[in-house]
Amino acid sequence: MKRIAVYPGSFDPPTRGHTDLVQRSLVLADELIVAVSRNSSKEPLFSLPERMEMLRAAIPADPRIRFESFEGLLVEFARKNGATLIIRGLRAVSDFEYEFQMAMMNRHLSSGMETVFLVPPEDATYLSSSLVREVARHGGDVSGLVHPKVAEALRRRFAK
Ligand code: PNS
Numbered sequence: 001m002k003r004i005a006v007y008p009g010s011f012d013p014p015t016r017g018h019t020d021l022v023q024r025s026l027v028l029a030d031e032l033i034v035a036v037s038r039n040s041s042k043e044p045l046f047s048l049p050e051r052m053e054m055l056r057a058a059i060p061a062d063p064r065i066r067f068e069s070f071e072g073l074l075v076e077f078a079r080k081n082g083a084t085l086i087i088r089g090l091r092a093v094s095d096f097e098y099e100f101q102m103a104m105m106n107r108h109l110s111s112g113m114e115t116v117f118l119v120p121p122e123d124a125t126y127l128s129s130s131l132v133r134e135v136a137r138h139g140g141d142v143s144g145l146v147h148p149k150v151a152e153a154l155r156r157r158f159a160k
Pocket residue numbers: 008009010011037072073074075101102105106
């Protein structure tokens with residue numbers, strides 16, 4: 001049976017940590033759905049279409065990977081798409097509590113749903129979308145942290 005995994009997130013914007021995780025996930029799944037959340041509690045910097053476009057630009061085309069957006073409960077989205085695995089990145093101990101609670105809640109809501117945590121490359125453990133936004137907002141150099149198209153989108157967004 002085909003194993004389908006979902007990699008959910010806000011991806012506002014996608015970073016090198018995200019794109020690395022996508023590639024790593026492919027050893028665990030036959031098909032990977034990169035699922036961009038519509039209903040962020042925070043006002044996103046980039047619109048949903050912009051985030052989808054950045055992900056498509058940053059992740060090399062692969063027939064095993066597709067990009068979707070979702071609203072509402074992640075487990076509902078996963079179930080509708082036949083996914084049984086949720087992929088999340090774990091960078092540091094500080095991520096653990098929130099991720100652990102979310103994994104437990106998702107399994108409570110959908111009993112067959114397992115969450116798999118993958119760790120980013122060592123030099124990306126400090127990397128987060130919010131830090132990238134912060135650095136870019138103040139004109140800092142984000143090349144090397146994000147795909148060049150994402151860096152360009154950040155430059156345009158924060159251009160005076
Ligand atoms: O990149 P993020 O912001 O850490 O991603 C969080 C996300 C979108 C994966 C999470 O908030 C989510 O799954 N939202 C959908 C609503 C839901 O199902 N929440 C989990 C139940 S605890």
